[in-house]
Amino acid sequence: ALRASVAPKAQKPNQRSQYVLQPQASYKVAILGAAGGIGQPLALLIKMSPLVSTLNLYDIANVKGVAADLSHCNTPSQVLDFTGASELGNCLKGVNVVVIPAGVPRKPGMTRDDLFNINANIVKTLVEAVADNCPDAFIHIISNPVNSTVPIAAEVLKQKGVYDPKKLFGVTTLDVVRANTFVAQKKNLKLIDVDVPVVGGHAGITILPLLSKAKPSVSFTDEEVEQLTVRIQNAGTEVVEAKAGAGSATLSMGYAAARFVESSLRALDGDGDVYECSFVQSNLTDLPFFASRIKLGRKGIEAWIPSDLEGLTEYEQKALEALKPELKASIEKGIAFVQKQP
Ligand code: NAI
Numbered sequence: 001a002l003r004a005s006v007a008p009k010a011q012k013p014n015q016r017s018q019y020v021l022q023p024q025a026s027y028k029v030a031i032l033g034a035a036g037g038i039g040q041p042l043a044l045l046i047k048m049s050p051l052v053s054t055l056n057l058y059d060i061a062n063v064k065g066v067a068a069d070l071s072h073c074n075t076p077s078q079v080l081d082f083t084g085a086s087e088l089g090n091c092l093k094g095v096n097v098v099v100i101p102a103g104v105p106r107k108p109g110m111t112r113d114d115l116f117n118i119n120a121n122i123v124k125t126l127v128e129a130v131a132d133n134c135p136d137a138f139i140h141i142i143s144n145p146v147n148s149t150v151p152i153a154a155e156v157l158k159q160k161g162v163y164d165p166k167k168l169f170g171v172t173t174l175d176v177v178r179a180n181t182f183v184a185q186k187k188n189l190k191l192i193d194v195d196v197p198v199v200g201g202h203a204g205i206t207i208l209p210l211l212s213k214a215k216p217s218v219s220f221t222d223e224e225v226e227q228l229t230v231r232i233q234n235a236g237t238e239v240v241e242a243k244a245g246a247g248s249a250t251l252s253m254g255y256a257a258a259r260f261v262e263s264s265l266r267a268l269d270g271d272g273d274v275y276e277c278s279f280v281q282s283n284l285t286d287l288p289f290f291a292s293r294i295k296l297g298r299k300g301i302e303a304w305i306p307s308d309l310e311g312l313t314e315y316e317q318k319a320l321e322a323l324k325p326e327l328k329a330s331i332e333k334g335i336a337f338v339q340k341q342p
Pocket of ligand 1: 126
């Protein structure tokens with residue numbers, strides 16, 4: 001669950017709202033693409049975090065209003081707005097965590113890879129600015145296709161000489177959030193208790209929920225495994241179709257991205273018990289990038305957790321082998337996009 005950490009004990013009598021928070025730390029977070037469908041609810045949830053002192057919102061348009069609106073919430077962080085390329089550098093200076101949901105979302109009938117041509121350039125440009133202004137920050141990539149945009153970001157950072165593979169994350173938290181929700185519904189479990197690792201990547205069959213590793217441990221029939229796996233893999237498309245042209249998941253994504261930010265901030269703040277799934281550079285398989293559970297610490301990834309990939313069921317093992325060629329091609333497409341440029 002997102003640990004929004006309201007601080008009821010410290011509440012003063014005249015501050016009745018449960019959203020009045022006491023500052024507990026002073027991290028700086030920047031959202032690039034902050035005026036968008038994901039950016040806005042994400043900004044709201046981060047504004048609720050007691051770990052944040054400054055929230056920098058960047059977009060190419062419409063961000064002033066979002067910042068003015070949010071800045072009236074009486075929670076600890078200061079909200080600042082930055083519009084257009086000339087203000088990007090200032091938005092990023094001194095930032096601890098940069099979240100990138102900038103780019104176009106899917107419309108019905110589109111795959112995430114159909115977004116490549118537009119979003120690849122956006123991510124490349126934004127990560128160049130991150131490299132120049134806050135090379136030590138944790139970088140959270142939301143813009144799709146994540147399977148390619150994370151390798152793009154890695155190449156850009158390498159070219160700039162500041163790549164730290166422990167601090168670059170493709171945000172796959174929504175896949176975990178969805179898996180947890182759907183498993184809890186199917187098995188009548190309390191939602192808050194359910195945790196399902198999701199590995200691989202973040203598109204179609206590359207999204208592999210490991211239902212055999214779900215906590216609490218639950219047993220599924222073969223049919224249930226098939227149904228749940230396919231639903232988790234297609235959950236994004238479920239939303240795209242329901243929105244019928246008005247975009248893709250934004251509210252659940254804002255929630256999931258806020259959870260990943262909160263986890264990163266807790267790790268930066270010294271919490272020694274922070275685990276999340278994320279699409280990262282990895283040695284767990286023969287692919288250079290792979291989503292798995294990782295342990296987060298002050299310096300980024302502290303450990304890649306191999307145990308989820310041990311003792312897989314036959315269904316999971318087959319699905320893992322089946323996803324590798326597609327994931328490999330998406331990774332290579334991202335790398336080639338940066339390397340082929342002059
Ligand atoms: P949106 O279109 O509502 O918002 C995107 C925002 O990015 C807009 O405000 C736009 O002005 C801004 N933008 C465009 N070019 C920019 C640039 N060069 N610099 C800064 N900002 C720029 O789209 P939405 O729904 O917020 O989705 C954003 C991205 O997130 C899409 O690529 C979508 O596919 C992806 N996504 C990823 C998920 C994941 O699980 N990782 C889940 C859902 C969506």
